Amino acid sequence: MSDEKSCLFLDGSVPSRNLFLNNLKAAGEALCRGYEGVESAYNRRSPQELKALLEGDELLPAQGWGWEKTLARAEELLIQNSLKVCSHDYMAHLHGPPLMDSVAAELLLAGTNQSMDSWDQAPMATEMELRMARQLCGLIGFPDGADGIFTAGGSQSNLMGLLIGRDWFLEKRFGLDVRREGLSAEVLKVRIYTSEVSHFSMEKSAHLLGLGYRAVRAVPVDPRQKMSMPALEEMIREDLEAGFIPMMVAATAGTTDFGSIDPLKEIRRICDDHGLWMHIDAAYGGGLILSEKFRGRIAGLETTDSLTVDFHKMFLQPISCGGFFLKNGGEFSRLTLHADYLNREEDEEEGYENLVGKSLATTRRFDALKIWMSFKSLGAGEWARMMDRTVDNARRIYERLLDDPRFSVITKPEISSVVFRYIGGTGEEDVRDEINASVRRELIHRFGTIIGQTKAGGRTHLKMTLLNPLVEPEKIFDLLERIAEMGEERRGEL
Numbered sequence: 001m002s003d004e005k006s007c008l009f010l011d012g013s014v015p016s017r018n019l020f021l022n023n024l025k026a027a028g029e030a031l032c033r034g035y036e037g038v039e040s041a042y043n044r045r046s047p048q049e050l051k052a053l054l055e056g057d058e059l060l061p062a063q064g065w066g067w068e069k070t071l072a073r074a075e076e077l078l079i080q081n082s083l084k085v086c087s088h089d090y091m092a093h094l095h096g097p098p099l100m101d102s103v104a105a106e107l108l109l110a111g112t113n114q115s116m117d118s119w120d121q122a123p124m125a126t127e128m129e130l131r132m133a134r135q136l137c138g139l140i141g142f143p144d145g146a147d148g149i150f151t152a153g154g155s156q157s158n159l160m161g162l163l164i165g166r167d168w169f170l171e172k173r174f175g176l177d178v179r180r181e182g183l184s185a186e187v188l189k190v191r192i193y194t195s196e197v198s199h200f201s202m203e204k205s206a207h208l209l210g211l212g213y214r215a216v217r218a219v220p221v222d223p224r225q226k227m228s229m230p231a232l233e234e235m236i237r238e239d240l241e242a243g244f245i246p247m248m249v250a251a252t253a254g255t256t257d258f259g260s261i262d263p264l265k266e267i268r269r270i271c272d273d274h275g276l277w278m279h280i281d282a283a284y285g286g287g288l289i290l291s292e293k294f295r296g297r298i299a300g301l302e303t304t305d306s307l308t309v310d311f312h313k314m315f316l317q318p319i320s321c322g323g324f325f326l327k328n329g330g331e332f333s334r335l336t337l338h339a340d341y342l343n344r345e346e347d348e349e350e351g352y353e354n355l356v357g358k359s360l361a362t363t364r365r366f367d368a369l370k371i372w373m374s375f376k377s378l379g380a381g382e383w384a385r386m387m388d389r390t391v392d393n394a395r396r397i398y399e400r401l402l403d404d405p406r407f408s409v410i411t412k413p414e415i416s417s418v419v420f421r422y423i424g425g426t427g428e429e430d431v432r433d434e435i436n437a438s439v440r441r442e443l444i445h446r447f448g449t450i451i452g453q454t455k456a457g458g459r460t461h462l463k464m465t466l467l468n469p470l471v472e473p474e475k476i477f478d479l480l481e482r483i484a485e486m487g488e489e490r491r492g493e494l
């Protein structure tokens with residue numbers, strides 16, 4: 001190996017430090033170049049054009065290229081053809097621009113490469129995450145004894161909520177220890193209630209938990225896209241009569257499409273009446289805990305048994321960064337399994353906490369550092385302003401749409417997502433579906449603008465999901481004008 005190549009790791013040596021700083025600077029510069037002069041979210045290339053760029057790309061060259069050439073190639077392929085998440089023309093998904101401080105925090109967490117499964121792989125990181133989990137429980141409003149863990153995201157957190165809720169319920173109801181004995185035929189009658197517009201990870205989790213999609217009952221929503229309480233009570237009653245076993249309600253605080261928030265306090269009451277576990281999926285709406293103006297909209301969050309919060313959505317963290325919380329932290333023990341090579345029982349007696357006992361993953365990133373650094377760096381006031389501004393912007397866009405006869409709009413946003421439909425001119429609803437879908441596609445390839453699309457009431461709608469607090473509503477009003485013009489053009493062609 002040449003001298004340069006023998007520097008594989010950042011260690012204490014002068015050559016390794018110089019090389020590392022040099023490479024890092026070059027990578028940072030490449031990234032900055034990628035954002036230079038960026039207006040639109042995407043450079044408009046089609047899937048075929050991207051495939052052509054990769055033509056002949058060899059996975060593992062016989063001779064290494066060295067960092068400079070490799071970086072230049074990554075810049076040419078990836079950076080230039082990436083979706084620019086910071087662009088104000090990007091609002092398709094719950095996928096935001098990462099805070100600059102948190103991107104830098106990624107460097108610290110990758111560079112230190114602590115693994116969160118056991119204390120001896122992450123001494124201070126373990127202590128920091130432990131403390132933060134409890135502090136976040138305080139922010140949520142949970143009582144003492146609550147606990148949490150960082151996860152890979154909302155889907156994983158929802159799976160954990162449904163898993164722990166299932167095991168809690170089956171033990172209480174049947175004295176069954178699912179961990180050891182698995183599921184028996186009689187317990188397959190359990191039912192999970194979630195709204196018809198909740199996230200698909202509910203069904204996926206039911207599948208993974210051996211219950212199947214059919215265990216998930218889609219409760220109808222009201223016109224504001226919130227779970228209907230009369231419908232929930234009716235479904236529970238019907239299921240009981242038919243011999244099914246209501247097990248839990250999985251509420252949503254911020255549905256993926258509409259940002260609607262289920263009636264959390266009423267759901268708590270219904271869960272108590274029937275002895276059900278309550279889970280809240282606040283992957284999206286969890287961000288409101290930092291808002292001064294809108295925090296009240298998620299009142300009741302603190303009453304749930306288990307809770308999902310995603311930090312890579314409203315909290316603007318680089319992917320991945322998720323959280324899972326339990327009002328009674330002791331319930332985490334349902335996940336704990338000891339291994340002689342990792343998390344010996346005596347460790348804890350001696351004061352060494354191994355976080356793997358609360359986690360589905362074993363090896364795990366110290367994603368908590370990104371929250372730690374960006375909370376401290378920006379402070380509560382700035383965080384509240386960011387959340388408030390995003391929610392206010394969505395309301396202004398909604399009001400604009402409401403005033404414009406060329407559009408219909410589904411519901412007043414409770415968070416930051418606006419679902420609407422171009423309905424200019426007369427025409428069949430099917431034709432309107434086609435127009436809306438083709439306008440969205442055309443926006444990508446003609447203007448590099450990316451907005452969302454979904455179905456509401458069986459009809460194709462467009463969607464703007466705002467996460468970036470710096471977006472100016474006036475710019476979005478211009479975009480709405482463009483959408484209306486494109487819709488009109490398309491209508492002429494059909």
Ligand SMILES: *Cc1c(COP(=O)(O)O)cnc(C)c1O
Pocket residue numbers: 094152153154155156158198199201252254255256281282283284310322
């Ligand atoms: C995004 C989202 C999820 C899934 O979270 P991931 O981090 O993508 O796994 C779950 N529930 C809701 C309501 C979401 O919006």
